[in-house]
Amino acid sequence: MPELPEVENTRRNLVRFGLPGCTITGADITWANTVKKPSAAELTEGVKGRTIQEARRKGKFLMFPLSGAGPETFIVHLGMTGRLLVQPASQEPDPMTRHTFPLDDGRELRFVDGRKFGKLWLVDSPDEALPKMSPEPLDDEFTVETLAESFAGKKAPVKALLLEQSVACGLGNLYADESLYLAGIHPERPAAGLSTDEVARLLQGITDALNAAYGVYDRARDQHWPDPPTALTTWSHPRDVNSPCPNCGTNMSAIRVRARGTYFCGKCQV
Numbered sequence: 001m002p003e004l005p006e007v008e009n010t011r012r013n014l015v016r017f018g019l020p021g022c023t024i025t026g027a028d029i030t031w032a033n034t035v036k037k038p039s040a041a042e043l044t045e046g047v048k049g050r051t052i053q054e055a056r057r058k059g060k061f062l063m064f065p066l067s068g069a070g071p072e073t074f075i076v077h078l079g080m081t082g083r084l085l086v087q088p089a090s091q092e093p094d095p096m097t098r099h100t101f102p103l104d105d106g107r108e109l110r111f112v113d114g115r116k117f118g119k120l121w122l123v124d125s126p127d128e129a130l131p132k133m134s135p136e137p138l139d140d141e142f143t144v145e146t147l148a149e150s151f152a153g154k155k156a157p158v159k160a161l162l163l164e165q166s167v168a169c170g171l172g173n174l175y176a177d178e179s180l181y182l183a184g185i186h187p188e189r190p191a192a193g194l195s196t197d198e199v200a201r202l203l204q205g206i207t208d209a210l211n212a213a214y215g216v217y218d219r220a221r222d223q224h225w226p227d228p229p230t231a232l233t234t235w236s237h238p239r240d241v242n243s244p245c246p247n248c249g250t251n252m253s254a255i256r257v258r259a260r261g262t263y264f265c266g267k268c269q270v
């Protein structure tokens with residue numbers, strides 16, 4: 001599932017493809033359920049003739065402010081398997097392409113979405129589509145204090161809280177595990193029981209995990225342009241109980257936290 005680094009990678013790809021500045025000339029929505037607001041027909045009409053001004057991101061939501069009259073922002077959530085590509089109209093589309101938005105320069109914005117969990121909105125304000133989210137984990141507003149506040153009084157496992165968008169927006173299963181691994185914190189520790197030092201270590205772990213992932217995607221984009229990869233292994237902990245922890249050599253452990261597969265080192269993470 002695309003997490004924050006994958007969605008940010010998508011955003012950076014779209015910027016490099018020159019999507020901002022392009023005008024959408026139409027829309028072919030082949031799976032109406034993807035459109036959450038307004039209707040598929042209204043969205044199809046509503047994006048036509050409008051210029052994409054920017055490619056923004058908040059958590060796992062991609063937001064495209066549009067020029068001209070009508071609802072101001074086109075919003076995309078990639079869901080479980082979604083990919084957003086800009087390709088020449090002459091290029092054979094991926095068979096899993098669900099929605100196509102022709103652009104005024106002979107290219108198309110294509111939403112490839114095999115499992116159809118992606119979502120689209122065309123709304124006046126992002127508040128109509130986005131849930132309550134924490135500050136961006138790499139922003140200055142995301143601090144030891146805000147994280148500690150989110151954990152205060154919570155007996156739930158720290159990993160479970162890291163998966164909540166209101167605690168650490170954009171973090172998903174993989175980067176929650178990686179952050180806890182880098183911080184040396186056991187995923188099942190009750191969140192409220194973490195000391196201030198541990199919360200600080202966790203914040204550092206989140207920062208390091210995300211920055212490392214951004215770096216992997218940035219290098220891959222340069223290497224593989226114009227066909228940048230959209231899913232890479234960007235974490236350092238092995239997700240395999242037969243593989244040793246890179247720090248101590250102990251085999252990794254696997255448990256489930258809130259039904260999510262969780263890998264950790266029983267020796268390094270306490």
Ligand SMILES: [Zn+2]
Pocket residue numbers: 245246247248249250265266267268269
């Ligand atoms: Zn270890």
